[in-house]
Amino acid sequence: xxxxxxxxxxxxxxxxxxxxxxxxxxxxxxxxxxxxxxxxxxxxxxxxxxxxxxxxxxxxxxxxxxxxxxxxxxxxxxxxxxxxxxxxxxxxxxxxxxxxxxxxxxxxxxxxxxx
Amino acid sequence: xxxxxxxxxxxxxxxxxxxxxxxxxxxxxxxxxxxxxxxxxxxxxxxxxxxxxxxxxxxxxxxxxxxxxxxxxxxxxxxxxxxxxxxxxxxxxxxxxxxxxxxxxxxxxxxxx
Numbered sequence: 001x002x003x004x005x006x007x008x009x010x011x012x013x014x015x016x017x018x019x020x021x022x023x024x025x026x027x028x029x030x031x032x033x034x035x036x037x038x039x040x041x042x043x044x045x046x047x048x049x050x051x052x053x054x055x056x057x058x059x060x061x062x063x064x065x066x067x068x069x070x071x072x073x074x075x076x077x078x079x080x081x082x083x084x085x086x087x088x089x090x091x092x093x094x095x096x097x098x099x100x101x102x103x104x105x106x107x108x109x110x111x112x113x114x115x
Numbered sequence: 116x117x118x119x120x121x122x123x124x125x126x127x128x129x130x131x132x133x134x135x136x137x138x139x140x141x142x143x144x145x146x147x148x149x150x151x152x153x154x155x156x157x158x159x160x161x162x163x164x165x166x167x168x169x170x171x172x173x174x175x176x177x178x179x180x181x182x183x184x185x186x187x188x189x190x191x192x193x194x195x196x197x198x199x200x201x202x203x204x205x206x207x208x209x210x211x212x213x214x215x216x217x218x219x220x221x222x223x224x225x226x227x228x
Contacts, residue, residue, distance in 0.1 A: 004158070031214065033215075033216070035218075040220075041202055041220075041221045041223070042218075042220050042221065043204070043217075043218035043221075045215055045216075045217065048214070048215060055214075055215075056215055091158075091159070093216075095214070097214075101147060101164070102214070103161050103164075104161070104216055105158075106158040106159045106160070107158055108156070108157065108158045109158070
């Protein structure tokens with residue numbers, strides 16, 4: 001069973017509203033990722049962290065999305081002003097290190113619907 | 116740029132028949148390759164990875180062999196089971212820093228009785 005915990009499992013927001021989702025990575029995992037899985041089941045990388053520092057993020061994330069992984073608190077991903085195209089499954093994942101051969105563990109995701 | 120291409124869309128098989136899902140990569144350097152599986156309403160999970168100290172990676176009856184000559188890492192299983200019905204993703208990590216796992220477009224495997 002996945003030890004990456006994401007809340008809420010389902011989120012419904014109106015266009016223009018803020019949408020915030022949280023993730024508790026697996027204990028001891030300093031590297032955290034956020035992915036968006038669209039209705040065609042395709043994955044899009046959004047951002048990753050090592051401890052509290054951002055490693056990489058895509059342009060979309062820089063503009064309308066904000067994410068953080070504070071120490072001793074859940075990580076979060078927030079969409080400042082939701083758009084219909086943001087409707088997707090948002091997956092959080094964690095790993096023990098940033099090495100290429102390290103297994104990445106996923107949560108079950110937060111399914112966002114923007115109406 | 117670097118990329119992976121996998122069997123896209125839907126693959127439907129009858130239980131007991133062999134499974135083969137294709138994955139080919141395009142990269143300046145040999146990337147690290149993975150297969151992830153996602154069952155309905157479940158988290159994606161690692162199934163196989165390409166680097167296992169000269170052993171062919173195997174898990175739950177699935178195996179995949181990295182062929183550098185053909186830039187491929189096809190997923191195979193000799194006999195499909197109903198429980199194998201799921202989404203399968205070929206994924207890769209480049210050799211650079213700031214580890215980023217990139218996924219292919221996914222294949223929905225449906226195994227029927």
